[in-house]
Amino acid sequence: MTAEILSFETGRPAELADGEPALVVDVEGYEGPLDLLLALARQQKVDLAKISILALADQYLQFIEAARKIRLELAADYLVMAAWLAFLKSRLLLPEPATPDGPSAEEMATALANRLRRLEAIREASNRLMNRPQLQRDIFPRGDPETIAEIRHPRFTATLFDLLTAYAAQRQQRVLASVHLAKRTVWSLSEARASLERLVGMAEDWSCLDEYLMSYVVDPSQRATVFASSFAAALELVREGEMELNQKAAFAPLYFRKRPPQPSGAMSDLPVE
Amino acid sequence: MASLAEKRKDDAEEAPADPQARPEELRLLEALLFASTEPLDQGALAKRMPDGVDIKAALAQLQAEYATRGVNLVRIANKWTFRTAGDLAWLMTRETTETRRLSRAAIEVLAIIAYHQPVTRAEIEEIRGVITSKGTLDVLLETGWIRPRGRRKTPGRPLTFGTTEAFLSQFSLEALSDLPGLEELKGTGLLDSRLPTGFSVPTPSDDPALREDEDPLEIGDLELALAPAVEPESDDKS
Amino acid sequence: MASLAEKRKDDAEEAPADPQARPEELRLLEALLFASTEPLDQGALAKRMPDGVDIKAALAQLQAEYATRGVNLVRIANKWTFRTAGDLAWLMTRETTETRRLSRAAIEVLAIIAYHQPVTRAEIEEIRGVITSKGTLDVLLETGWIRPRGRRKTPGRPLTFGTTEAFLSQFSLEALSDLPGLEELKGTGLLDSRLPTGFSVPTPSDDPALREDEDPLEIGDLELALAPAVEPESDDKS
Numbered sequence: 001m002t003a004e005i006l007s008f009e010t011g012r013p014a015e016l017a018d019g020e021p022a023l024v025v026d027v028e029g030y031e032g033p034l035d036l037l038l039a040l041a042r043q044q045k046v047d048l049a050k051i052s053i054l055a056l057a058d059q060y061l062q063f064i065e066a067a068r069k070i071r072l073e074l075a076a077d078y079l080v081m082a083a084w085l086a087f088l089k090s091r092l093l094l095p096e097p098a099t100p101d102g103p104s105a106e107e108m109a110t111a112l113a114n115r116l117r118r119l120e121a122i123r124e125a126s127n128r129l130m131n132r133p134q135l136q137r138d139i140f141p142r143g144d145p146e147t148i149a150e151i152r153h154p155r156f157t158a159t160l161f162d163l164l165t166a167y168a169a170q171r172q173q174r175v176l177a178s179v180h181l182a183k184r185t186v187w188s189l190s191e192a193r194a195s196l197e198r199l200v201g202m203a204e205d206w207s208c209l210d211e212y213l214m215s216y217v218v219d220p221s222q223r224a225t226v227f228a229s230s231f232a233a234a235l236e237l238v239r240e241g242e243m244e245l246n247q248k249a250a251f252a253p254l255y256f257r258k259r260p261p262q263p264s265g266a267m268s269d270l271p272v273e
Numbered sequence: 274m275a276s277l278a279e280k281r282k283d284d285a286e287e288a289p290a291d292p293q294a295r296p297e298e299l300r301l302l303e304a305l306l307f308a309s310t311e312p313l314d315q316g317a318l319a320k321r322m323p324d325g326v327d328i329k330a331a332l333a334q335l336q337a338e339y340a341t342r343g344v345n346l347v348r349i350a351n352k353w354t355f356r357t358a359g360d361l362a363w364l365m366t367r368e369t370t371e372t373r374r375l376s377r378a379a380i381e382v383l384a385i386i387a388y389h390q391p392v393t394r395a396e397i398e399e400i401r402g403v404i405t406s407k408g409t410l411d412v413l414l415e416t417g418w419i420r421p422r423g424r425r426k427t428p429g430r431p432l433t434f435g436t437t438e439a440f441l442s443q444f445s446l447e448a449l450s451d452l453p454g455l456e457e458l459k460g461t462g463l464l465d466s467r468l469p470t471g472f473s474v475p476t477p478s479d480d481p482a483l484r485e486d487e488d489p490l491e492i493g494d495l496e497l498a499l500a501p502a503v504e505p506e507s508d509d510k511s
Numbered sequence: 512m513a514s515l516a517e518k519r520k521d522d523a524e525e526a527p528a529d530p531q532a533r534p535e536e537l538r539l540l541e542a543l544l545f546a547s548t549e550p551l552d553q554g555a556l557a558k559r560m561p562d563g564v565d566i567k568a569a570l571a572q573l574q575a576e577y578a579t580r581g582v583n584l585v586r587i588a589n590k591w592t593f594r595t596a597g598d599l600a601w602l603m604t605r606e607t608t609e610t611r612r613l614s615r616a617a618i619e620v621l622a623i624i625a626y627h628q629p630v631t632r633a634e635i636e637e638i639r640g641v642i643t644s645k646g647t648l649d650v651l652l653e654t655g656w657i658r659p660r661g662r663r664k665t666p667g668r669p670l671t672f673g674t675t676e677a678f679l680s681q682f683s684l685e686a687l688s689d690l691p692g693l694e695e696l697k698g699t700g701l702l703d704s705r706l707p708t709g710f711s712v713p714t715p716s717d718d719p720a721l722r723e724d725e726d727p728l729e730i731g732d733l734e735l736a737l738a739p740a741v742e743p744e745s746d747d748k749s
Binding site: 032119129139140 | 546548595680684691
């Protein structure tokens with residue numbers, strides 16, 4: 001991470017001088033130890049294939065020393081490379097052991113040279129790539145393209161089954177819907193009570209509740225709900241002392257009447273239970 | 274830049290013709306007009322072109338050169354631009370067919386039109402118990418399965434709708450009378466067998482002859498019926 | 512539109528040439544290619560052209576016809592499109608809308624991806640000898656010139672990157688084999704596996720078919736690769 005923004009106060013690599021400055025933002029500093037090595041190698045002005053890795057290692061180590069003297073913070077990458085180069089240098093200077101395990105010093109040096117060559121090659125390639133005619137910079141597409149109008153032909157799908165199901169469902173639904181509406185005309189307690197109060201007002205003597213209810217209810221389907229609500233309301237009215245109910249036996253017709261005006265002292269004998 | 278020059282040489286090698294055979298200003302004009310995002314007037318072109326070029330003459334020449342091509346140099350409000358040739362407009366359209374399912378509302382309305390035709394919008398709503406959005410009828414008209422067939426002789430003279438031959442072919446019906454009646458619908462279980470006694474299903478007919486209570490369509494009725502809905506969003510609701 | 516059509520008639524009158532003098536298929540191809548925003552491949556063109564036209568021959572003829580013009584017919588990744596001639600860059604500079612300026616790091620990474628693809632981030636870092644910041648890859652992904660194309664069948668299953676058609680288009684490359692200096696690079700063996708650093712990709716390829724050592728991307732990989740940098744501030748950049 002830090003490597004890319006690391007900046008050294010040193011000469012810039014020669015190869016960059018004639019690069020494409022317009023496209024290079026990070027011309028200051030080096031992009032890591034390989035980049036630095038490459039820059040130092042370019043100063044040797046020889047073919048990278050023939051470069052003296054030993055001399056290069058020396059240069060690099062001197063550079064690092066100089067940087068340390070001015071207390072420049074160095075990214076770890078650079079120090080690792082310095083350590084590796086110091087090691088390589090010692091290997092190159094010492095005679096090769098008889099049975100080397102791992103690559104020889106020469107092989108290591110060649111590998112490093114190859115890496116540098118490869119980095120340089122990719123840089124040249126990237127320069128050439130960037131110098132190619134670029135779209136919107138050197139060559140241009142049609143500036144005002146004409147849109148190709150899309151004419152959509154919808155193809156609708158529906159089956160006879162869909163059609164019949166839809167027809168049957170909605171016709172049926174309408175019929176059922178009216179039943180539905182009827183069901184919703186459930187008498188509320190207060191509605192029933194209001195009607196009964198009206199009825200009771202007319203019924204001075206014992207009357208059969210059913211008669212009243214049936215004369216009131218037009219639709220036979222409403223009979224149950226009207227009956228239930230009315231009965232509940234009647235009980236309520238009895239409890240409040242507005243009305244009296246009378247039934248001879250279980251399931252016998254219910255009779256009711258407006259409660260006759262009571263002498264004020266006779267209140268207690270009213271509730272039978 | 275060096276590679277650019279190279280590139281051009283390559284091109285030149287590929288092409289047998291000699292680039293010099295054609296006046297350079299025509300090439301420049303071509304490139305400028307091609308790349309521009311908007312038509313350019315003579316002044317704008319002159320500013321970009323080398324001095325001493327007779328822009329007007331060059332444009333005339335370019336226009337003549339391109340007149341026979343699939344792309345023409347045209348002048349629009351005194352500005353110049355390339356446009357595909359007008360006779361190739363057909364090429365500039367892509368026709369696609371997309372399969373669309375009818376909304377439930379549309380199928381319901383279609384079914385009512387099929388059974389109850391000739392039927393007005395108000396009658397459809399009466400049967401369905403909900404308002405029919407304009408979009409629903411528009412979609413049905415777009416299918417080509419229904420058509421406005423006349424006007425009811427009632428106040429407001431509402432359009433009456435009926436089904437078309439395309440409807441029959443879509444639903445593989447030989448005739449509209451092949452639509453199942455009440456008993457058949459009950460038999461298939463689509464209709465509840467306990468429906469009230471008054472319940473009936475009409476015997477549908479798409480006889481194009483107008484009914485007694487129908488007037489013929491007037492000029493413009495078709496356009497009216499096919500006019501796009503005001504709110505396109507309302508198509509699919511319900 | 513009406514005025515355009517009128518205009519065309521006027522043009523036709525002005526132009527003495529007979530539109531029929533030029534093979535119709537060339538006119539059609541011209542129109543299609545001029546109008547399109549995207550390069551079109553032979554298949555797409557064939558679909559729009561009348562049957563029996565030798566598209567390949569017609570394209571070759573058209574390319575030759577336009578080779579000397581300010582607008583050339585070019586092929587990019589087997590797709591055809593008109594572009595202004597490369598040698599007219601000097602004229603067109605003013606058309607330039609602010610082109611993206613890539614950092615040196617980004618350019619290098621792009622080049623490595625182009626020449627070594629499919630390549631993993633670790634391999635890019637191996638070549639450059641430095642960590643690649645997330646931002647650099649993000650910038651490149653944002654250009655649309657590179658794409659994550661798979662996962663390498665190695666421990667950690669790292670993403671592999673490659674270039675896109677937009678990359679070819681950007682740098683006027685007909686195919687990846689047109690990359691500048693590719694032959695020299697191959698010649699030096701720098702793209703070769705003989706390098707001790709273990710590169711195993713002798714020839715770059717943007718063939719979308721995965722290599723033997725690549726697995727397909729998994730769901731979410733694209734989002735991963737395109738995810739904004741960790742720092743929330745950088746979300747709004749560009």
